[in-house]
Amino acid sequence: MKVTVVGAGAVGATCADNIARKELANELILLDIKEGFAEGKAIDMMQTATLLGFDTKITGVTADYSKTAGSDVVVITSGLPRKPGMTREELIGINAGIVKGVAENILKFSPEAIFIVISNPMDTMTYLALKSLGLPKHRIIGMGGTLDSSRFKFYLSQALNCNPNDLQGFVIGGHGDTTMIPLTRLATYQSLPVSNLLDKATLDQVAADTMVGGATLTGLIGTSAWYAPGAAGAALVEAILRDEKKLFTCCVSLEGEYGQQDICLGVPVIIGRSGWEKIIDFKLTEDEQAAFNKSADAVRNMNSVLAEMKLV
Numbered sequence: 001m002k003v004t005v006v007g008a009g010a011v012g013a014t015c016a017d018n019i020a021r022k023e024l025a026n027e028l029i030l031l032d033i034k035e036g037f038a039e040g041k042a043i044d045m046m047q048t049a050t051l052l053g054f055d056t057k058i059t060g061v062t063a064d065y066s067k068t069a070g071s072d073v074v075v076i077t078s079g080l081p082r083k084p085g086m087t088r089e090e091l092i093g094i095n096a097g098i099v100k101g102v103a104e105n106i107l108k109f110s111p112e113a114i115f116i117v118i119s120n121p122m123d124t125m126t127y128l129a130l131k132s133l134g135l136p137k138h139r140i141i142g143m144g145g146t147l148d149s150s151r152f153k154f155y156l157s158q159a160l161n162c163n164p165n166d167l168q169g170f171v172i173g174g175h176g177d178t179t180m181i182p183l184t185r186l187a188t189y190q191s192l193p194v195s196n197l198l199d200k201a202t203l204d205q206v207a208a209d210t211m212v213g214g215a216t217l218t219g220l221i222g223t224s225a226w227y228a229p230g231a232a233g234a235a236l237v238e239a240i241l242r243d244e245k246k247l248f249t250c251c252v253s254l255e256g257e258y259g260q261q262d263i264c265l266g267v268p269v270i271i272g273r274s275g276w277e278k279i280i281d282f283k284l285t286e287d288e289q290a291a292f293n294k295s296a297d298a299v300r301n302m303n304s305v306l307a308e309m310k311l312v
C-alpha cells in the first residue's frame, strides 16, 4: 500500500506520523513545495521507527510528483492555515488555486487514487477536487465531519465526565463555525441518549463549543489545530486501506441525498476500500433538515467564488 500526504505543515506531518505509527502503508510519501521541508520531517519521523517499532518507509520530496506515482490514497493538506480571528472561508482565495494544482498533479501519477481533502475551506476544496478531477464521486472525501464529530464527543465527555470512547455522536453539514450541525438528538452514551443525562442548556453549550472548536484552538495556539485534524485524516486512510466499512461523517458529493445536489457536504457515510461507499440516511427532523439546508446555502455561496475565480 502506498499513501501520499501533500503538505508537510503541522496537519500533514501529524497525519503522516499517525499513518506510519499505525503501519497503514508500506510506503508513505510526504510532499511539500518548500525546499527540504518534507525531506526533513520525513527523516525526523523515520528516526522514530526503531523507537516506535514501525516498518513504514517515509520519504520526503520537494514538489516532485513523480515520486507519488501509484498511490492508493492521497491526503491533501496544502494551503495556508487559519490565523486567530480568521474564518476558514477567508482562505478560499489563496487555497483554491493551490488545491486545484496539487490535485491535478497527483492525478497524473496516481489515476486510481482515493483523495482525502483536509485543506480549508474544506467543503469548497472538496467540491473543487470533485469538479476539477472528474473522478467517480466515491473517490473524493472531505475530512471535516470526522474531526468535528471527534470534537463533539470530546465536549460531550467533558459535560458527562465520561470516557469519550463510550460516546457516539455525529456532526453533519459544513465544516464552518456557523455551518456545522452537531446532532445532539442522536448522540448516545453507550446506547443511552445523552439527552437523558444532560439538560437542554448543557447540550446547547456542547453544540456551541463544538461549532467553534477549531476557532477556540486557533485563538489558543495562534494557528490552526493539527493533532485532531491529522488524526482524523489518518482514521479515514485506515478505514479505506483496511476496508473497515466504518461510519464517519464526511464531506461528499450529494445528488439528492439529504435534499441537496451539486454540492459536497458532511453526511454519514460508510468508508471502505473503494472510498465512501454509501450514504446513511439519519432521517432528520424538520429543524435539523432546515439547519442542513441553511448550511448548504452558505457552502453553495462559498462555492460560487470558484466560478468567479474560473477554477470550475
Ligand code: PYR
Pocket: 088, 120, 147, 213, 214, 215, 224, 225, 226, 229
Ligand atoms: C480545524 O482545526 O477545524 C481545521 O479545519 C484544521
